[in-house]
Amino acid sequence: MKETMSAAFLPGDSTVEMRTVSVPTPGHGEVLLRVKASTICGSDIRCIYHEHLGKGPEGYQGVIAGHEPCGQIVAIGEGCRRFKTGDRVIVYHISGCGVCNDCRRGYMISCTSEKYRRAYGWQRDGGMAEYMIAEEKDLIALPDELSFADGAQVACGFGTVYEGLEKIGINGNHAVLITGLGPVGLATGALCRKLGANKIIGIDVVPERMKIALDLGLCDAVLASGPDNVAQVRELTGGFGVERAVDCSAHHVARATAIRATRKWGRIVFIGEGGKVEINPSPDMIHDQKTVYGSWVTSTWLMEELVERLVRWNLHPADIITHRFPLERAADAYALMASGKCGKVAVCQDEELA
Ligand SMILES: NC(=O)c1ccc[n+]([C@@H]2O[C@H](COP(=O)([O-])OP(=O)(O)OC[C@H]3O[C@@H](n4cnc5c(N)ncnc54)[C@H](O)[C@@H]3O)[C@@H](O)[C@H]2O)c1
Ligand SMILES: [Zn+2]
Ligand SMILES: [Zn+2]
Numbered sequence: 001m002k003e004t005m006s007a008a009f010l011p012g013d014s015t016v017e018m019r020t021v022s023v024p025t026p027g028h029g030e031v032l033l034r035v036k037a038s039t040i041c042g043s044d045i046r047c048i049y050h051e052h053l054g055k056g057p058e059g060y061q062g063v064i065a066g067h068e069p070c071g072q073i074v075a076i077g078e079g080c081r082r083f084k085t086g087d088r089v090i091v092y093h094i095s096g097c098g099v100c101n102d103c104r105r106g107y108m109i110s111c112t113s114e115k116y117r118r119a120y121g122w123q124r125d126g127g128m129a130e131y132m133i134a135e136e137k138d139l140i141a142l143p144d145e146l147s148f149a150d151g152a153q154v155a156c157g158f159g160t161v162y163e164g165l166e167k168i169g170i171n172g173n174h175a176v177l178i179t180g181l182g183p184v185g186l187a188t189g190a191l192c193r194k195l196g197a198n199k200i201i202g203i204d205v206v207p208e209r210m211k212i213a214l215d216l217g218l219c220d221a222v223l224a225s226g227p228d229n230v231a232q233v234r235e236l237t238g239g240f241g242v243e244r245a246v247d248c249s250a251h252h253v254a255r256a257t258a259i260r261a262t263r264k265w266g267r268i269v270f271i272g273e274g275g276k277v278e279i280n281p282s283p284d285m286i287h288d289q290k291t292v293y294g295s296w297v298t299s300t301w302l303m304e305e306l307v308e309r310l311v312r313w314n315l316h317p318a319d320i321i322t323h324r325f326p327l328e329r330a331a332d333a334y335a336l337m338a339s340g341k342c343g344k345v346a347v348c349q350d351e352e353l354a
Pocket of ligand 1: 040041042043046156160179180181182184185205206209225248249250253254270272274295296297298340
């Protein structure tokens with residue numbers, strides 16, 4: 001085993017700093033992973049890369065970046081109970097205390113322990129390195145049928161979307177509107193297809209992203225964001241509007257469109273984070289009997305269910321990755337993701353780079 005490794009840090013000001021650090025040793029209940037794929041999330045750009053804007057759970061504490069890691073166990077600490085060297089695993093990206101009510105439900109994302117809740121790539125070292133330490137309890141087994149790049153997508157994006165879609169329920173009765181076609185919006189299109197959605201309509205402002213959604217067959221129709229969006233969506237849905245809408249943009253205009261373009265009795269889920277929205281509750285929601293859900297990441301058990309479904313559906317989340325970079329070019333990877341002119345961007349090693 002090497003003694004030192006290369007790792008990426010995000011000092012702010014839209015920069016990436018590569019440093020040489022010690023390869024860590026796994027402690028009790030921990031494993032050492034050879035990171036194979038580590039993808040970049042919109043949250044990394046929004047809260048860390050440009051400026052350290054995040055607070056609390058989104059506060060970046062100068063650790064190794066990357067909260068979407070997937071890799072192979074190369075060393076194991078004492079006291080591990082399930083996983084062993086050689087196992088392929090996804091890291092659920094928040095390590096919780098394990099004993100608060102949220103942790104016991106599997107939602108370590110909302111762990112209430114100030115001392116023990118630490119997200120990988122935010123408050124503890126993440127996946128933008130040759131190796132990383134993870135707690136065994138945060139690992140999800142990666143099925144043989146899925147690649148490490150597939151797994152990295154599950155660690156945050158696909159897991160988050162699956163949770164949101166489970167909340168609103170998607171089936172063949174539904175036309176679905178997706179506002180925001182970044183990686184999270186693209187993941188929504190991919191999962192809605194497999195859940196049987198009857199028609200999928202996307203909205204974005206970046207032409208490259210609109211094209212990717214159509215080229216990958218994740219949307220049936222794509223609209224450029226504009227003042228006529230609600231009318232356009234109604235026109236595409238027999239005058240009614242969609243039964244389900246998913247906001248993956250966090251933009252106030254898109255959020256209002258998601259609510260207004262949803263038909264009576266419909267359901268909307270907000271996944272995009274930050275920002276605001278202004279609505280008129282009576283006409284926009286109350287009189288049309290609509291429900292708006294909020295959804296934050298997912299639980300470990302639902303993530304396990306998702307990987308099982310991905311195999312059954314033959315759905316490969318890595319299909320939305322448009323660019324792969326070696327670790328030493330992490331700076332190019334973050335800059336590309338910040339430009340928005342891409343699908344998902346991944347930093348990869350070994351077989352995932354070939
Ligand atoms: N709720 C959660 O648990 C959770 C988890 C992961 C990510 N997120 C959030 O989800 C969002 C999407 O993540 P991503 O990685 O795809 O980020 P992203 O920034 O790449 O995607 C956002 C997309 O919205 C588009 N957009 C901006 N304004 C718009 C408008 N007015 N109308 C339509 N589209 C518009 C952008 O062009 C972009 O393509 C981010 O806000 C991220 O922080 C939330
Ligand atoms: Zn994320
Ligand atoms: Zn907890």
